[in-house]
Amino acid sequence: MNERHIGAPGQVKEVTSLANPLIKDIKALALKKFRDQQNAFMAEGLKLVIDALDLGWQIKTLVFAKAGRGNPAVEKVAARTVAAGGTVLEVSEKVLVAITRRDNPQMVVGVFSQRYLALKDVRADNGDVWVALDRVRDPGNLGTVIRTVDAVGAKGIILVGDTTDPFSVETVRATMGSIFAVPVARTTTEAFLAWRGGFSGLVAGTHLKGAVDYRSVDFSRGPVLLMMGNEQQGLPETLAASCDRLLRIPQAGRADSLNLAVATGIMLFEIRRGALKLEPIVDLQ
Ligand code: SAM
Numbered sequence: 001m002n003e004r005h006i007g008a009p010g011q012v013k014e015v016t017s018l019a020n021p022l023i024k025d026i027k028a029l030a031l032k033k034f035r036d037q038q039n040a041f042m043a044e045g046l047k048l049v050i051d052a053l054d055l056g057w058q059i060k061t062l063v064f065a066k067a068g069r070g071n072p073a074v075e076k077v078a079a080r081t082v083a084a085g086g087t088v089l090e091v092s093e094k095v096l097v098a099i100t101r102r103d104n105p106q107m108v109v110g111v112f113s114q115r116y117l118a119l120k121d122v123r124a125d126n127g128d129v130w131v132a133l134d135r136v137r138d139p140g141n142l143g144t145v146i147r148t149v150d151a152v153g154a155k156g157i158i159l160v161g162d163t164t165d166p167f168s169v170e171t172v173r174a175t176m177g178s179i180f181a182v183p184v185a186r187t188t189t190e191a192f193l194a195w196r197g198g199f200s201g202l203v204a205g206t207h208l209k210g211a212v213d214y215r216s217v218d219f220s221r222g223p224v225l226l227m228m229g230n231e232q233q234g235l236p237e238t239l240a241a242s243c244d245r246l247l248r249i250p251q252a253g254r255a256d257s258l259n260l261a262v263a264t265g266i267m268l269f270e271i272r273r274g275a276l277k278l279e280p281i282v283d284l285q
Contacts, residue, residue: 001264003090006184008188011082011088012078012088012089013087013088013089013090013198013233014089014090015090015092015095016056016091016092016094016095016103017062017095018094018095018098019237020095021083022061022089023039023089023091023095023098023099023116025038025188025211026042026061026063026099026109027098027099027168028112028257029041029042029062030169031103031169032165034190035114035137035165035167036114039113039114040060040113040114041111041112041114041167041168041169041172042099042100042109042110042111042112042169042172042202043110043112043172043179043180044100044105044106044109044172044178045106045108045177046073046077046106046107047109047177048074048110048177048180049062049077049108049109050077050112051177051180051181052110052112052132052177052180053077053080053081053234055180056210057112057113057115057180058084058086058112058113059080059081059084059086059088059110059111059112060086060087060088060111060112060113061078061081061086061088061089061091061110062078062081062086062087062088062108062109062110062111063091063095063096063099063108063109063110063111063264064077064078064088064089064090064091064093064107064108064109065090065091065092065093065096065107065108066090066092067094067107067109068090068107069090071107072109074108076142077108078220081110082107086261087113095103096109099260100169101169106207114167116184116185116186117156117183117184117185118185119185119186119187119191119192119195120186120195121185122155122156122158122183122195122227124199124200124201124223125223126221126222126223127223128153128154128201128223128224129152129154129155129158129223129224129225129226129268129271129272130154130156130157130158130221130225130226131145131149131154131156131158131222131225131226131227131228131264131268132158132160132192132225132226132227132234133145133156133157133158133159133160133163133228133260133264134160134161134189134228134229134230134236134239135160135161135162135163135226135227135230136159136163136164136230136231137163137164137230137231137232138164138231138260139164139165139168139170139171140171140172140174140261141164141172141231141259141260141261142163142164142171142190143170143171143172143173143175143176143179144174144175144261144265145157145260145264145265146151146166146171146175146178146179146182146230146263147173147174147175147214148183148261148264148265148268149178150175150181150182150269151178151180152268152269152271152272152275152276153272153275154268154271154272155168155181155183156182156183156184156185157183157184157185158184158186158187158192159184159185159186159187160186160188160189160192161185163186165194166179166184167184169171170234176251176254182256189236189238189239192239192285193238193239193242196242198226199223199225200225201222201224201225202217202219202222202223202244202245203224203225203227203242203243203244203245203249204217204219204224204225204226204227204244204247204267204271205226205227205233205235205239205240205242205243205245205246205248205249206226206229206235206246206248206249206263206267207229207234207240207246207247207248207282208227208234208248208256208257209246209248210245210246210248211248212245212247212248212249213247213248213250213251214248214266214267215270216249217245217247219270219271219283220274224271226264226267226268226271227239228260228263228264228267229260231260234257234282240248244248247267249263249266249267256285264266
């Protein structure tokens with residue numbers, strides 16, 4: 001492993017060997033066990049890494065491809081990483097492919113500390129929308145919901161029960177960067193029900209047996225907690241009973257139900273309907 005100094009005040013380690021212990025640790029982040037052991041996760045792409053730093057996430061390691069050498073944006077991120085106490089690695093294409101398990105990897109990968117919001121710190125004022133996901137299983141669904149929560153300006157997500165990992169590579173990819181913008185809390189069903197007792201707004205559950213059309217509800221008063229069920233089983237009785245309303249999205253055709261992320265998107269755009277306005281498109285020419 002060579003060390004050299006770049007124009008930025010940062011110190012860069014050049015790594016070409018897959019046997020390098022730093023690279024082994026990053027590769028291990030593909031498994032939840034090691035993500036939790038290291039309290040870390042990986043995000044791919046220069047823009048994502050810059051956004052994460054801007055939003056105050058703690059970077060542990062910045063990895064960039066040799067091709068990034070001399071790129072001012074990469075050098076700036078490298079300097080920010082060093083200033084934040086992180087490590088900067090310049091790696092060969094082979095190493096980047098191994099880390100990301102992709103044939104055409106992004107030029108930059110960041111390893112960040114995981115961050116959860118404590119359930120006690122979930123605050124809901126008038127107009128705020130939170131989403132509770134019961135035992136979400138699919139990383140693509142969770143990532144898409146996080147991205148949609150971000151897009152509609154909802155406040156965050158509460159993961160209830162045994163769920164897929166919000167910091168897995170698949171979930172982070174599906175969030176398209178929104179993992180850094182959306183607070184995520186996680187809790188057991190029991191702790192969630194205790195917390196829900198103190199929630200003063202509308203708790204809107206979605207259920208295939210819901211009697212109420214989701215379009216008939218006035219969501220404009222007070223905070224809203226939208227509760228979505230597990231992909232296979234839907235909301236269990238305990239959680240369904242804790243909802244103020246059980247809502248249904250009408251369907252035609254033969255499908256039994258909607259995909260969880262699609263149903264969450266439909267609900268969120270309805271709940272936030274009054275708050276969302278089209279911004280004029282700025283013509284840059
Ligand atoms: N077999 C499951 C069931 O019986 O509920 C299907 C679950 S569905 C794939 C996952 C979640 O998406 C549901 O628990 C519910 O929260 C939401 N969902 C899907 N389609 C819906 C609909 N038409 N109306 C209301 N919620 C729906």
